[in-house]
Each structure stands twice: as structure tokens, then as C-alpha cells.
Amino acid sequence: MLRTIVTPIDGSKHAQLALDLAADLAAKYDARLILINAAVGDEDLSEERFNTASRELRDAERGGQDVGIPTHQSHYVRVIGFLGRSLLEAAKQQAEEKGVKDVEIVTALGGAGEQILHHAERTSADLIVMGSRGFSELKGLVLGSVSQKVLEFAPCPCLTVHHKGDDSGALEFGRILVATDGSAVADRAVELASDIAGRLGATLILQYVMWRGPLLEQLRATVDTHALSQTARDELDPEQHPIAERASSAFFPPVVSKETLTEIGEHVLNRGKLIAESKNVANTELILLDGDPARKIVQTAKHGKVDLVVVGSRGLGAGESLLHGSVSYKVSHSAPCGCMVVR
DSSP, rough: OEEEEEEOOOOHHHHHHHHHHHHHHHHHHHHHEEEEEOOOOOOOOOOHHHHHHHHHHHHHHHHOOOOOTTSSHHHHHHHHHHHHHHHHHHHHHHHHHHTEEEEEEEOOOSHHHHHHHHHHHHHTTSEEHHHHHOOOOOOTTTHHHHHHHOOOOSSSSSEEEEESSSSOOOOOOOOEEOOSSSSSHHHHHHHHHHHHHHHHEEEEEEEEEOOOOOOHHHHHHOOOGGGGGGHHHHHTTTOOHHHHSOOOGSSOOOOHHHHHHHHHHHHHHHHHHHHHHHHHOOOOOEEEEEEHHHHHHHHHHHHHTOEEEEEESSTTTTTTOOOTTTTHHHHHHHHHEEEEEEE
């Protein structure tokens, strides 16, 4: 359930797409939408844009308008504050036109990443929706430094969207891909993705990628072993495979066969399908593959015309954070569409 959604606003096309999606979700969930604009540095703002905002601030004050900017601040800070407030007011109006009833705007001084994280923590946000990069990011990057920082340290799920460089308009989430390995965080990803898909009327694609990295105890934790065949139970038995119980098969020949991994994958996928059905998802597709998880997830996203990929921040055998080299890190940087990382 989404009760509070945080979205940064900086006037970029990426931020506009994030606003459109965040407002749609906030309207569907009757959630509070918090719009944030953080002050930017000299290197982030063009001279033309600054001069335009400066003239607008001057005209507003000459007309007797209360712009809400303290007069004791420097001209530069006042212009930046005015520009941010103007962007936020326009964004608030757009959100309200989409049916969002509770919209809060926040102007803040400081680094954008720090401010987004601070206000997400302050408001106990359930979701952060943001552009993959804003005005300050290099065009060649899939994810900007701000987006990456928020993905790394966000206290809640974080959804990034990016502008494809065309005039296709607002994003449509007709096909949502959620990758699952049966871990606790993957189950949370499935539940949230299913809930969103149900409310948006989207098709949900559940994908399980078989790989031989997890420990036996981790694999057992993802399934009801009593539902597996005797052969599969024997392969997962710690008494028969004491080394594999405590060491990843990435370091020695695997004791779990493809047949057993297939059983586990089918079990996990069927469990996900039940979750999707409980969230009123009308159309569900199940995909079971073998190979490198991150690569297979990205390939499915590309070939399946997916609009959003959902992954857990860590899965079986991963560390405690969104680390370089992890599946979630690779997918968030390579996905051809929006990506949501769930904690």
C-alpha cells in the first residue's frame, strides 16, 4: 500500500515523466504526494535559464506578489529559490489536475540526493519516483549521480524513469516485469509490483532465472520442500551435501541439478502468480530461464516490450546493500525502461 510518494522536480524531461507517473499512482492510491526541489549549483543552471528566472522574480516583486523568498538572501539564492518554487507550483497544479488530493511542495538548499533521502526518511515515504537524470547529469549516463545515490541509500522502494529522447509523451505502464528468486525481498517486490499492476490494469510478467550461486540453505528457504520431488529434496538435504550447505556452488561443482532448479523456479513463480491474482492482476505471464540473472532480465525487458522492471535490492547470496556488481545494480543501469528497486 502506497500512502506517501516523494518525487523530485527540476524541470527536466525526466522529472516531468516521473511527475506524471507519481501523480497517477498517488491518485490511484489516494496517497500524499511530496514534490521536492533542491537548489542547484552554478554548473547545473544555464545562464539563459537563470536570467529568465531573475527577470520573473523582479517582475513579481515589483507587482507586489509575495514570492515567499527571504529578502536577506543573496540574489543568486533568491533566484534559485524562486525558480524552484515556480517549478513546484506548476507541478502541484499538474498533480491536482490528475486527481491527487494531498500535494506538499518542499524547497530545500543542498545536494539533491541528500535532500531527497532526507525528506523520504522524514515523511516515512513508501515510494520515491524520480527521473534517471536531471539537468545536472551527462547525457551519456543511464543513471545520473543523484539517481544512483538515491537508489543506493533510499529507505524505501525507488522507481526511476528516463526520457527516451522522442516525443512519445507520458509513460504508459502496460507491461510490468518483476524478477524473483524466491527471497524475502523478492517476494516484497512481487507484492508491490502486483499491487501496482492491478491498479493500473497492467500485464504482470513474473520471471525466475535459474543460477547456481545460492547456498543450499538459501534455496530451501525459498520453497516448501515438501512440495518438491524426492530427488529435489535429496539434493537440498544438508546431511548429504554438507559443503554445499555453507559454500556457494560458484566455488565448486554444483550439487543442485537443472531439474531441481526448475522445480524450485516453478514453485516460486506459481507462488508469485497467486500473489498477483490476490491483487486483481488480470493478465500474468510466467517465464523460467537459465543463465545470468541480470542479463536475462534485461533481455526480457528489451524483447518483451516491458515498460517497467521491478527487482529486489538484494537476493539470494547478495550483500546487505545495493552493491556494484549486484543484479539490481546491473539491471537499474542497463534496463531499456523504468526500473524499481524494492527493499
